[in-house]
Amino acid sequence: MSNDLIIGIAGAGGDGVVSAGESLITAAALEGYHGIMTKSFGSQIRGGEASCRLRLATQPVLNPNGPLDVAVALNWEDFRRFGGELPVESRTIVIYESNTGVSPDRLPLEGVKPSVVFSVPITQMAEKFAGTAKAKNIVVAGLLAGWFGIGRESMLTGIRKKFAKKGAEVVNGNVCAFQAGLDFAEAHPLKEDRKLGAPEAGRQAKLLTDGNDMCAAAAIFAGCNFFGGYPITPSTEIMQFLDREIWKYGGTVFQAEDEIAGLGAVVGASFAGKKAMTATSGPGMSLKTEMLGLASIAELPLVCVNVQRGGPSTGLPTKAEQSDLFQAAFSAHGDCLRPVLAPVSVADTFPITVEAFNIAEHYQTPVILLSDQEISQRKETVDPIDTSKFQIVERRRPAGAELANYARFKLTDSGISPISHPGMEGGNYLAAGIEHDEKGRPTASGEMHAKMNDKRFNKFNPLKNRRDLFVTIGDQDAPIGLVSWGSVAGVAMEALRLAKDQGMHVKLLIPKLLFPVAEPVFEDFFASVKCGLFVEQSHQAQLYRLVRMYVDVPRQVKPLAKSGSNPIQPGDVLECLRKLVVTMQCNPNHQPEAMVG
Amino acid sequence: MSNDLIIGIAGAGGDGVVSAGESLITAAALEGYHGIMTKSFGSQIRGGEASCRLRLATQPVLNPNGPLDVAVALNWEDFRRFGGELPVESRTIVIYESNTGVSPDRLPLEGVKPSVVFSVPITQMAEKFAGTAKAKNIVVAGLLAGWFGIGRESMLTGIRKKFAKKGAEVVNGNVCAFQAGLDFAEAHPLKEDRKLGAPEAGRQAKLLTDGNDMCAAAAIFAGCNFFGGYPITPSTEIMQFLDREIWKYGGTVFQAEDEIAGLGAVVGASFAGKKAMTATSGPGMSLKTEMLGLASIAELPLVCVNVQRGGPSTGLPTKAEQSDLFQAAFSAHGDCLRPVLAPVSVADTFPITVEAFNIAEHYQTPVILLSDQEISQRKETVDPIDTSKFQIVERRRPAGAELANYARFKLTDSGISPISHPGMEGGNYLAAGIEHDEKGRPTASGEMHAKMNDKRFNKFNPLKNRRDLFVTIGDQDAPIGLVSWGSVAGVAMEALRLAKDQGMHVKLLIPKLLFPVAEPVFEDFFASVKCGLFVEQSHQAQLYRLVRMYVDVPRQVKPLAKSGSNPIQPGDVLECLRKLVVTMQCNPNHQPEAMVG
Amino acid sequence: MNSVETLPVERFQAGDFKSDLKPIWCPGCGDFGVVTALTRALAAIGRPPHEIAFVSGIGCSSRIPGYTTAYGFNTVHGRSLPIAQGIKLANPELLVLVASGDGDGFSIGGGHVPHVIRRNIDITYIVMDNQIYGLTKGQLSPTSPRGRKTATSNFGSLEDPVNPLLYVLGYGASFVAQGSPLDMAGLAKLIEEGIRFPGFAFINVQSPCVTYGEEDQQLKGQRTRLQNLGAMGHDPSDRAKAIELAREYGTKLYTGVLYRNPTPGPTYGDGVAQRHQTLQKQAVPRHDILKRFIPSPTA
């Protein structure tokens, strides 16, 4: 029996590798399993190599990483192209297409000799039963369903649905191809039963989606009425989802001529009183810099999603990295603060996106939502979400006496001034990028500038005590502390489990609010900490550096930071932790080398 | 006798206030005095109020700030509009236009009663002698020359030159108006002689210019051949100077359609093998973000000047602030490092600009040069500079064997790879914003990405030991440390003098290289430091925060940071220092409130 | 759809649209005339100030929203059009005006012009074209003539100027006009017409910069050159003729409506409104949106 299975499938672009993975994870979701699926392609738009990586488990899955339990190769050249993304170990069960002509004891894998290897005539089976090699993915699904015990019923339903239009014969052929996979598996049982056990929380079906669609859905839930943006990988699906949905609510999706105009339209929509958002990735964020500054000084609410990819510049457009945090916090010129939030998973993208809108509207500010390529494009099972538990915040509008001698930028105690919008009688004012007085009139006065800067910064103070935007796992008094964020937080969570298993006394802090730095939260966390790691996917260890600006991070807390594309593995974390602990024990004053990758 | 005189003059736009100041500082420069002059205007382009502030001294002047020794009001409404910019104290000598109808003991100045006040019929004298009220500024110049003993000869020469074309009568009239000012001063001697003493370093004439012109001249000296940019206050004069000069050297000034295209053309010119630069201010910097990232990954040398003004957004376009440091270091998406330099004065703008080009060419990188509105637009006397002492660095071009199987991004020990350019046979390569291998071929490999990130960061390591880019003043073992940068460094220098006069054991560090943070230099500086201040003109104390990212700043070193427009005064620094020292002595473990303004 | 409903003219006076912020333009600047003409046009239109959103970029000209009582937005350099489009799409009921300078509108902001026009978003776009960068003190503008010496073209400009009238006609604009504060009544009328036009309307205003402008651009210089298209008998429905006249931008100085499409196409807002109507019945409640993610079996 298994409770956690990592399956990797690779082949050529047309092999249906991804659709095999999708039918498996869909089946798993319907049966109540937890799962994450990631896809990876060569740089070609079409016809290159394709792979997917599927992690299914009986308890929550924290990340898609780790060496494969099962490797499926439809051809070896393509499989090998994914290198470190599909790591095979000796314990990996290898299933491959017989017609590759490779013998099971001479697999073209450097330095590993997997002990369980199946050469399967996949194409031949597809052709024989479904009458077409296109059914290869159906055979693969059958094989996996057979060996690992998931999805038999749901995949059969899927086959019937998918091919219904093509007539009974085609349906039948594909059902037979699937069955052939099942049969093959039955005929070649694994020595050890590796079927997935029952889901721990029962067989209730889960939702299944990716981070981009989740973000878009959350925006609709939060009341977003306007999207302005420009396509860019890996964020485009947010706009695409909204374009399919938002019109139904009287909203608008505006594909602008560039990212500047996209955010410009969002700024306009917000000025006009609507909840508005944009979504982009690194290069687009860079172009939005000036407009974000305008929104900050004009105190206009909006949500700006940055689905991070590898940088700098065009960088690695289809790979994840966490290297846009500095930019999120500091790209604009002048003194200006905008909150930065980051979800840790597809599921988490829902509450964090809703929170982004709430913070934007409450504090009258642009909010940067930092997702990343992995979260945004991975398929993940999600437990049903009770939306009635969520509060939706609306901006504070002026009323009654406030409109009598209306001052848009009134210096209030909270720093938040009631905000009007065109159409509201008596609320007329001049919004501007130039410094202004309470009434919005332009000024060059140093005194007024200082007051307005104070207002624009101090209004965010309450955010620093939003402990609900931080997750701490482990004992409060643990001497070893991990900090991690975004998609890598799932890796840190798994590392935490492993470290505890090895008897380390360790805890983990996951901030979802990255900026402003919540000093009290970090200070409390570090109170007990003697050594530890910031685990993050960037060359510069951006969160580590950012926190240091405001918090005295204990000297023995070091960054474990790596450039993107190759994900950090739980094992990497564990190893660093072990080294750190050993060094500390030998020489508590020693300052180990920085671990920046 | 005086050795340091601060004169403020204010009037209406047409009153010639600035030209009076200019003729005085010119005369002073010719006579070997040190001087700084700043101008300030209302927000109107024309016809509003105008003022200038002139500090002349027998020894080097470190900043233009401080309360006035002499105030000249051509009318009181306009004078008062400048408020804190022209602070009058009881010891200030006040000179004003009689026709304002104000009596000398009822000056419209709140809370001060200057003891020495002269009501002078300035307009009447101008009309009488020069036959026109336009000569008011000539009368004012005469008054100041008379009372403070500067510029008599040179101003007379100036008058003769300026009015020569208008005939002997006009020349004569103006000479008489000037003489009338001198005579008035002689007839109303000050109780105490306030004439400026002889310049300490002798009467050798000095250069006179402002930061923008100095920057442009330094660029030409450094070999700059291409400028691409777009006008923006307060940086436009750099482009304007270069447009007058660079063509003579076969260079080009390209006024682009926007800042993106401006920097784009610079990137192109650099790719084509030329030394190239752009100059802008905050909003323009924000627009250049994406292009700067491209230059970083393509490793193309260029200099990008940001003449900082008040932010965020349009902010305070005509006022100085030091609030673009975070942006300079961190605006681009992805992990990427570009050096940031800042001069402290007009004179310093020469070596620092040359250094910016040298670093850009040597390290194949964009360099951000952070000037600010004050340095860029103030007139300052500059000691003659021996340009033969400066080294000019050229980029390392491939030759011979290196061109055989040329790899543009070769992973060398230094991280610096010889760079070819179109036209060079055998050097052909693909430059790109996308991640690449040594040959410039696009890649999505995590391994290659990590290697290239390492290369692009590690190549800058030698910079962190460039101690020549840091100035330390004071005893190495002083327990009190000041850190300051840019135009505010001059204020800190003056504060240091005052603090020493008061017996404090204090030293000052002035980094001209702000990023990467030179850990060794700061660590050495802080070794003896128990308490101290970062003195800077930004709300967020940006240098303080930036240094904290990389250096363990002693806990009792705090920011003294203020939003822009109203400059920090040496007295402010002194007061904060005193408080800090007192608190430390009472309770060495006490953590005083942050002093962020 | 008519973008502006006509209300009784007496409802408002020009003064109702003038704010108490004192303009800081140079005495004699042409922009004074533009704000006057505009407030007259707005009085004629009769929409109350709070139903008007007035957007601008950065420049002397872009200060204009602050001098009116409308909701103003003095944004950043070159981006007034995208922001205005967001406002109009977010609330189609608003009367949306945009003001710009020649640099703001045709240099840094020039990339946005074709798109607002091909979308035909119902806003009125007024460019104060003084052939110079006023606010930054006299640099070359995209409409400065070839050879012109300015602070950034000390040896004369080497490039042909932009032709705003021809460009917007080429982009397919349905309402294109040019005015001058010299003919205040005419300018007010043009702005009014532009606002009433159902769709994107462009009005180029020859608004001289007295401080950095050339002699012949000043109102005085204009006096001898200005030719009124109405008086000339130009038929504004004749697009070919309009293009021909537009070509003479920079040599001749025509005022009036160059082109008014007699059969204007649908606005972007019309398309959106229709789509909203068609699709609204398909909406599931916002709080049920996650139901989209209930998986259904697949192969």
Added chain:
Amino acid sequence: MNSVETLPVERFQAGDFKSDLKPIWCPGCGDFGVVTALTRALAAIGRPPHEIAFVSGIGCSSRIPGYTTAYGFNTVHGRSLPIAQGIKLANPELLVLVASGDGDGFSIGGGHVPHVIRRNIDITYIVMDNQIYGLTKGQLSPTSPRGRKTATSNFGSLEDPVNPLLYVLGYGASFVAQGSPLDMAGLAKLIEEGIRFPGFAFINVQSPCVTYGEEDQQLKGQRTRLQNLGAMGHDPSDRAKAIELAREYGTKLYTGVLYRNPTPGPTYGDGVAQRHQTLQKQAVPRHDILKRFIPSPTA
């Protein structure tokens, strides 16, 4: 001045301009034809690869410089033209080529087009116009026809498309052509002509996207629609006629030279060269530049 000196044709073969980087375009993508035509044109021109700078933005089409042996620069989205202008101005000796897509060139990069044209900088600009965003997988492009359904226009586009041919003619371009990989020889010839043209040259290429493009844009679909301007007897010196033909972009599919100015004006480079010559004698040595700051008495 002729921008390219004619060298003996035999000096280079098309193959000399093909790099060994394997294109990762989808099989059948129109861009394969463009690189072939281009390398043929370059062989005909006869300048060695190292004297060529080939700049592009981002998009499938913008990958093209990497597939040639020229100095390539695959820059950022929409900014190929400014960068190319910097290269040309910094070193006028170089042959500067620019490649772009419809999105890269007319959406995000559209603001740069009028300016390079009015400056008349001597570069050759090739846009691979497939009426779709290929690289990002099928979103609306500025040249997609009204009503077109794409991943970002699920209910159909609400806007009129950009007309690249008409726009560049309106901006005053002196060489405007359209080609298709369907007529490889013709396309190679057009590119060659564009390069030889002394001044800015624009070539729009109908290069179909086989993966996200519509049926009628595919080479097969083009076959029935393509009309060769040469065969039609079009006189490329007739600007009015060129504008008329350009108007039919999107309905008709003309290939060949639409417009070639028979008396092209000076290039920007000509002006710069002349200025350099005039001013060089005024230069003080660079190390003496600070002498500018020796004050002289003033009043």
